[in-house]
Amino acid sequence: MSVLSFSAVRDEYQSWPPDPFNPSSPSPTSVRPDRPRIIAPAYKWEVLPSIIQTNPYLHKWNNTIFGDAQKYYDQPVKSYFVDGGNGVLDIAREIKMRVKAWAYVYRITKDTKWVDRTWIELQNAAGNGTSPFGDPGNNWYTAHFLDVAEFTSAFAIGYDWMYDAWNPHQRDSIMWSIINLGLQWGVKSYNDQNSHWNFGWWQNVNGNWNCVCNAGLTLGALAVIGDDPTGTAETMLSLTVPNSKKNCVLAPSSDGTWSETPNYWYFGTTAHSEMSSALLTATGNTYDLVDPKFAMTALYHMHVSAPTGQFDYGDTGPNKFSTTANSMMFYGSYFKEPRYLLFQRDRVDVGEPWSMFWYDPSVRGAFWNDMPFDHYFDDDLDQWAAMRSNWADSHALYVAMKAGKHVGHQTHGDLDAGTFVLDAMGQRWAGELGNGDYLSEGYFSSEGQDSHRWLYYRKRTEGQNTLVVNNDNQNVWAQPTVKYDSTGDRQGLDYDYIPGTNSTAFFVTDLTGTYNGQRIKRGVRLINGRKQVLLQDDLLDVTQSVEWRMHTNATIAIENGGQTAMLTLGGQTMQVQLLNPGAGVGFSIKDAVRAPTDPALPPNQADQPNPGVKxxxxSLAPGKTQSLQVLFSPQWPGMSVSDLRLPPHVHLDDWSLTSHN
Known part of the structure; x- marks a missing residue:
């Protein structure tokens, strides 16, 4: 039985009191009578100082926020700078970070120096400072509407959390900035056809853009509703809430996988949580925005998180700044799943104002207790699995592999069916390259087979840890099939849990359609009590050339006539062996660059360099039925050669939980 729980003992020192605002017929335009109303209502502020004194986590995060606030205070106001395809998004998110921290510290200390500093920052960002800040009336850059949303969100937090500190002139000034520079453009993006096509296209997509844009506009509207004499806030809420239900809510697949990429999960879920939490605190309801898939997407985040980072397939996105994984706190509290709060509370990005109000201080236990090591995410769009040897050990073994569709990822994916990452001993041995240059010609043109996106090395099949067949890209329209199983091992409360000898999981995918009819299957499994990894490719009557590829930051030494590769990284060693290879089959080392035979890039375009990556x-000759077995053996501390296993050869069709015992 799991010991994860919320404490049954509730007092002002251990948990939040119930919210006194509990409307019988909630409406997005009917808000609570007191301030603040967004995310952190007054009743929580009243008990927060006491909880900080008794809860070590909130105490630590509070100190982090105070330190950040002072750091931001000492810096000059942010200057306006359009950063190519990212517009002024970084500036907007940095200002949002500042306002959140200053507003938080003001409410804890009541020291008006934080109000004064916030006023200077907001005046500057509204174009009322001593230096120009964007185009008058369009200061927040509607051409990249994420920027408008994040500026609106920042101003909303400052307006609402410092409401009692603003004098009438300041309050009116901030309100009109929210209305004129944020909400009016938001309403136009919905209701004016030209504006919709120019900067409202995000209303018809189910990725992070929809979540972020609707969230910022929603927070702005909730902040000023009741004060706004124009009715713009009411109109805005009548548009953002239903649109989010049709789009943002669909961003996670049925299995919880974020349909874009693991890194875009951060942007999408942060915005979704902000919007949902703000509606809940301000109006008493989330209006079905917190779909059960968001409980699954929190589980997705746990499994896509690896000992050294993430299974970071696809584009990794812009700088995160105000974006964190603290949505795990909101989902954990909302769905009463303590594991999500326990997982997030020790992460490096946790210490910021949202965690202070989304965290439930009554939570008890260790996130890894009774947590399965493995999980298969089975939606056809995604089809990926993660396997590991330990949840609590940063030196544990971790391997993840994906199949899935190449379309339906908001042009953020790669041609990467069969790609994998591998962690062991605190190092990443097989890694991803991340995004290319977002300003490259055609980078976001489409997901079609002839898209310019697939000309760039980091997006091409050759830029992934998979097979390249006939020196060509994978078929973007293919739908692989998958066979997966696990012994279902779960970690107990013991930090140093050691799996049993026969503990395993495996993932096999049929990539025949992916390789245009070439009959190829790929599988990965854990062996020897999750101490080693076997990667196998079965090829049946394949008539085209095949190259097995793995990107690594390790130093590689080829030994044993090409049958063994010794990888060294961070003072650790990984042995990679070919088992029973055919004649002339052996390892080689290449640079992480496009092949000379690749189609040309668009004129004046270039791939990003991949320094330190080999x-x-x-290489496999065409015209053969063959099986390529690659065995990864981390050289674990204290482990001898006799502790390693050489697995038998078993065709992928015959893999089972006991096939390699």
Whole structure:
């Protein structure tokens, strides 16, 4: 039985009191009578100082916020700078970070120096400072509407959390900035056809853009509703809430996988949580925005998180700044799943104002207790699995592999069916390259087979840890099939849990359609009590050339006539062996650059360099039925050669939980 729980003992020192605002017929335009109303209502502020004194986590995060606030205070106001395809998004999110921290510290200390500093920052960002800040009337850059949303969100937090500190002139000034520079453009993006096509296209997509844009506009509207004499706030809420239900809510797949990429999960879920939490605190309801898929997307985040980082396939996105994984706190509290709060509370990005109000201080236990090591995410769009040897050990073994569709990812994916990452001993041995240059010609043109996106190395099949067949890209329209199983091992409360000898999981995908009819299957499994990894490719009557590729930051030494590669990284060693290879089959090393035979890039375009990255390769001749087995053996501390296992050869069709015992 799991010991994860919320404490049954509730007092002012251990948990939040119930919210006194509990409307019988909630409406997005009917708000609570007191301030603040957004995310952190007054009743929580009243008990927060007491909880900070008794809860070590909130105490630590509070100190972090105070330190950040002072750091921001000492810096000059942010200057306006359009950063190519990212517009002024970084500036907006940095200002949002500042306002959140200053507003928080003001409410804790009542020291008006934080109000004064916030006023200077907001005046500057509204174009009322001593230096120009964007185009008058369009200061927040509607051409990249995420920026408008994040500026609106920042101003909303400052307006609402410092409401009692503003004098009438200041309050009116901030309100009109929210209305004129944020909400009116938001309403136009919905209701004016030209504006919709120019900067409202995000209303018809189910990725982070929809969540972020609707969230910022929603927070702005909730902040000023009741004060706004124009009715713009009411109109805005009548548009953002239903649109989010049709789009943002669909961003996670049915299995919880974020349909864009693991890194875009951060942007989408932060915005979704902000919007949902703000509606809940301000109006008493979330209006079905917190779909059960968001409980699953929190589980997704746990499994896509690896000992050294993430299974970071696809584009990794812009700077995160005000974006964190603290949505785990909101989802954990909302769905009463303590594991999500326990997982997030020790992460490096946790210490910021949202965690102070989304965290439930009554939570008890260790996130890894009774947590399965493995999980298969089975939606056809995604089809990926993660396997590990330990949840609590940063040196644990972790391997993840994906199949899935190449379309339906908001042009953020790669041609990467069969790609994998591998962690062990605190190092990443097989890694992803991340995004290319977002300003590259055609980078976001489409997900079609002839898209310019697939000309760039980091997006091409050759830029992934998978097979390249006929020196070509994978078929974007293919739908792989998957076979997966696990012994279902779960970690107990013991930090140093050691799996049993026969503990395993495996993932096998049929990539025949992916490779245009070439009959190829790929599988990965854990062996020897999750101490080693077997990667196997079965090829049946394949008539085209095949190259096995793996990107690594390790130093590679080829030994044993090409049958063994010794990888060294961070003072650790990984042995990679070819088992029973055919004649002439061996490892080679290549640079992480496009092949000379690749189609040309668009004129005046270039790939990003990949410094320190090498590609471990194996070339297979066409016209054969063959099976390529690659065994990864981390050289674990205290482990001898006799502790390693050489697995038998078993065709992928015959893999089972006991096939390699």
């Amino acid at each position: 590609v471990l390769c194996v």
